[in-house]
Amino acid sequence: MRILLLNPNTSRDVTALMRATAEAAAAPGTELVPATAPRGVPYIATRAEAQIGGAIALEMLAEAPPVDAAILAAFGDPGLVGARELFDFPIVGLAEAAMLSACMLGRRFGIVTFAGALVPWYEECVAANGLAGRCAGVRALEGRFASLAEVRDEKEAQLVELARAAVAQDGADVLIFAGAPLSGLGARVRERVPVPVVDQVVAAVKLAEALVALRPRKATAGTLRRPDPKPSLGLPAALAARLAHAG
């Protein structure tokens, strides 16, 4: 089984970080196909950037090699619903995978991330998934950090502190470290957080495998049926072809 690990950000080192976590979690026979955004921002953090990055994700999906499933590998899942309309294979978002997995481990999950700018977007992602009632809150580091790829090391102690506060003060039963740069952190701090920690990339890989196992057909009815063919102007060729049913 081939699973596209689609990073809609331009940071290749973050793709590499996620790939390492993903490969360790994959079942025998699961091959991960990484892809990094050829244009856009290094790290999507706001609704404006998610609007842009989600459109780029659609372009990347249109240009991808054949796969059995895809992981939209940015917490916040930019472009996910549109992607499900447009493409025939199952797609899972990093946030979605982490949140749904967390639902099996507690009544409410806490989300901890590395920058305050991400909070409104993540909150809206929770709400758009209809999971606000299962979320104990989103907490974020304050202040600057040295490097995106190493924020999880630099700020490990503070992130654990936030996780403990999410449990003690917000009532979280389970914890998600959110944002691609925090991939793999959960395993390292496991003993210092008093509730289960869900790793977003592990969750995404296992849920992508689950979707493949379910062998879902492409909907021909409902809100995720493929849109009717549509002409377009000035869009990347592969995306235009997909919109036009010409691909």
Added chain:
Amino acid sequence: MRILLLNPNTSRDVTALMRATAEAAAAPGTELVPATAPRGVPYIATRAEAQIGGAIALEMLAEAPPVDAAILAAFGDPGLVGARELFDFPIVGLAEAAMLSACMLGRRFGIVTFAGALVPWYEECVAANGLAGRCAGVRALEGRFASLAEVRDEKEAQLVELARAAVAQDGADVLIFAGAPLSGLGARVRERVPVPVVDQVVAAVKLAEALVALRPRKATAGTLRRPDPKPSLGLPAALAARLAHAG
């Protein structure tokens, strides 16, 4: 006062249709500045197309001349929240303006549109605005129509029928004909629908004027403060400059 009438679709005739309605509703001293998307699709109808079109709307806003306010003139309001983060002038969406106006005319509003493909997107727009409790439902024409710019004429009788059903069966107190191509329809069928009808473009112009009258400052706190400067790769120059605080 200058108000940008931004159509994130590529259909110039739809822009013209909206402009005519807008100018008739504008107060003395309000100048409308129309803009049509230079790339994208003729009519955004799905979540995938909204993802793409919303990113194009951000590009258009970055390239716009100085204005006092902007109307995001596609029902569904693609890119609206991101636009509010990124830009300093007030921006109102067509759907938002129609729905908020309708709230003053009834307990619940009905939405009637011209294509079933639009329904899921419109429903999610209602929910994202936190107005699901004020919405009696979304109804759409079935079947094909000859031309986008003339669908309001061709299907007038059926659209009125849907509006009447929204009142009688869904409990709507007020009616919105949704989708830019239906601009101006409300005035024509006013006597055939037993509840007030809100014209989306009239609502948007008057609410844009209201926003200018309120003289809102740009937030420096909260979820709509301007994002920190961010580098980018391969984005249109004006948008890249805006993201980088270089414009």
Added chain:
Amino acid sequence: MRILLLNPNTSRDVTALMRATAEAAAAPGTELVPATAPRGVPYIATRAEAQIGGAIALEMLAEAPPVDAAILAAFGDPGLVGARELFDFPIVGLAEAAMLSACMLGRRFGIVTFAGALVPWYEECVAANGLAGRCAGVRALEGRFASLAEVRDEKEAQLVELARAAVAQDGADVLIFAGAPLSGLGARVRERVPVPVVDQVVAAVKLAEALVALRPRKATAGTLRRPDPKPSLGLPAALAARLAHAG
């Protein structure tokens, strides 16, 4: 266009305060017709007083000269829904106008007012409008103040402090100073609050103008159709006549 500025309180100085703010915001051609309650309380602050004052508002509307629209000029909007049933012209409430305008300026609005007694009523007004999900909370001054008409001056610093707390602690993206005596405060403290401030009276005037521009017909169906004629006993003559379809 003539707009009734209906103060259901007996405080003429508060009417004057609102009238000044309203006239500054009105479009050319908009005439404001002020009216102050001939009986009732100086300032409606509780659910009991709103019950009484809302009934007086209905009496005042029945006795009003011909207008194109009315503003129910007490935050909390006592009697608003009943007024919409009974009368043919559009009516907007001060709270409603402020809240709907705020929705265009942020995800969630904060409400700041001058007396704790108002809080439960305002909270119920938010909920009755179906906007609880858009409200970050209601904060109020503690303690006494010298005079209703001057509370905005006397307590300006404390009110700004509450506004800042609403942003920093409650997550408000936009701020409403609520209660007729705070009319005009927003403009004065604009630079000291880090998010947009909505002036309730400005919002009400512009939204009343918007309603007139929409030319809404009187509903003959739905929950706001005019009630069937009804006899009554001992009510003021104009109101009794309106109830009886005799006016």
Added chain:
Amino acid sequence: MRILLLNPNTSRDVTALMRATAEAAAAPGTELVPATAPRGVPYIATRAEAQIGGAIALEMLAEAPPVDAAILAAFGDPGLVGARELFDFPIVGLAEAAMLSACMLGRRFGIVTFAGALVPWYEECVAANGLAGRCAGVRALEGRFASLAEVRDEKEAQLVELARAAVAQDGADVLIFAGAPLSGLGARVRERVPVPVVDQVVAAVKLAEALVALRPRKATAGTLRRPDPKPSLGLPAALAARLAHAG
């Protein structure tokens, strides 16, 4: 124990009807003190009439003899929250009592009433009580009836039909015949409705007795504490005195 049976309508025959049902249900030692509105409408049916009638209910409570508790005996409970602020003895509404009792007999209750005009008001009463999730819907007779006091006899068959539809189609587990003129109907049609029927007056009497048994103190904190003394103009003497803490 003395319980005020306060009918905020002017229909003495409806008061008599409720009194008969109430006395049959009262415990030994419970005395019912009936009161009929001296002014207002014969039967409150709309939000406008509830606004007026609720204010009259406050006047009546201010003028009432000493009692241990009161029943606000109009389904819809006009003025109930204000009454709880203003007065020291416990007060229960007819709608509230019926709905809370119904909650013990099923997951969701259906409401059946005798006029379509009542439906929006009843729906808002359900929502204001936070019980929308427990309500399967409100159904009403269509068309005219001969006399208010005899509508329960004239339309008995149709009312039973609506009740059966509420069960079969809306999923009601328990049924409320709503509106004072339907008092006593439940007992008569008990065998023709396949779920329990709650009589609103029986429920109100028993819950008023329950409140007296609980010996609740008057709140000095929270949203139902007595409002601070307030001057007023032109209100009935007893009510003005109560508002002024002069009574």
Added chain:
Amino acid sequence: MRILLLNPNTSRDVTALMRATAEAAAAPGTELVPATAPRGVPYIATRAEAQIGGAIALEMLAEAPPVDAAILAAFGDPGLVGARELFDFPIVGLAEAAMLSACMLGRRFGIVTFAGALVPWYEECVAANGLAGRCAGVRALEGRFASLAEVRDEKEAQLVELARAAVAQDGADVLIFAGAPLSGLGARVRERVPVPVVDQVVAAVKLAEALVALRPRKATAGTLRRPDPKPSLGLPAALAARLAHAG
């Protein structure tokens, strides 16, 4: 009228405590029939224990003598919905009775209990009743106490402190001391809590009497109709017979 006071815990002293409170509140002619669980735990405190204890409650109901109604006398109401399916007489839960009574005394009720382990279960009980919107929160003592039957005496001061915090900080209008061992506490601390206090046992007795007065028929439709006969294996004889319609 005979009312079963069913304690699904094995603590006979708690049964005795509740019985004393119940008998003081009962109307003339109401006889209370106490029953204590023959197996299970001394005090149900968690979801696991509620699962077990609720099943034992069903066994006890199947084995009970003829009664007119039953009180499921453990706050949290383990097994209540299943009991209503299976049995023909009305049944009220301790939590349900307290919460519904509290709804008549305030907008939102606070719950105070004696052990943190109870909080999640009580919160889920509130939500399952659809009353989350009416609940200001659940607070619990921290730390150990000497004896279940005397916790209300030992910790009286701390419980009052929690009650006062529920009012001042959570916005409770009315207070419930929850958990059978706190029965009777409300009356003793009445003057030290600034809002009405609902005694769970008094509420349950009066609401059970109300249900008997309503003379509800057993549903033959809806979600509480009696399940079809079902064979079983290894269950207590009376319960097996009830399931099989053989009793």
Added chain:
Amino acid sequence: MRILLLNPNTSRDVTALMRATAEAAAAPGTELVPATAPRGVPYIATRAEAQIGGAIALEMLAEAPPVDAAILAAFGDPGLVGARELFDFPIVGLAEAAMLSACMLGRRFGIVTFAGALVPWYEECVAANGLAGRCAGVRALEGRFASLAEVRDEKEAQLVELARAAVAQDGADVLIFAGAPLSGLGARVRERVPVPVVDQVVAAVKLAEALVALRPRKATAGTLRRPDPKPSLGLPAALAARLAHAG
């Protein structure tokens, strides 16, 4: 990895049916350990039976051999939350697994089952998971069927018809055939339903594997921490030992 496939019903043939589906979906290295309830009912269908069956599920878990995870293999998930408190390994419910998987395949899922008696329980399971907003509704066969183990064959055509109605009329994007006896049906009717079908057992196996891959620690805080040791009376030895921390 060993996964307990715990059927809380007494039907061995249903266990066998689920085991076959489960083994076909399991990853290499996953061993399924089936268990059938030694007492209880053949098929849990109501809230009363779920109360009893959930307690039996706890007994079975206490008596189970060492496993890495467990599947609570009855749609409705009786006893699931209690099980998560009491035991250290991850546990997933059949309903939960199917619903969470469905969330990745559509906005709202439809549930189709084989008996109307199951509907209220399933609806409450959806709500207790906080997923009501993601559920398009629950539909059930009417009438009798010949045998539980063969209902999926006997009623295949009608079940497909219900699935199609869930899509066309309820707006389901994805479909769940719910109830252990329908295991495996999805694969057979895949082409006759126009949206993806989630097989509950496949979903449960893959999500159990995902939980094991996440290596969740046992919570020592939050609502799923292990309850304090508790004595008990008359419970099965293994369960009593687990409650007492003596096992």
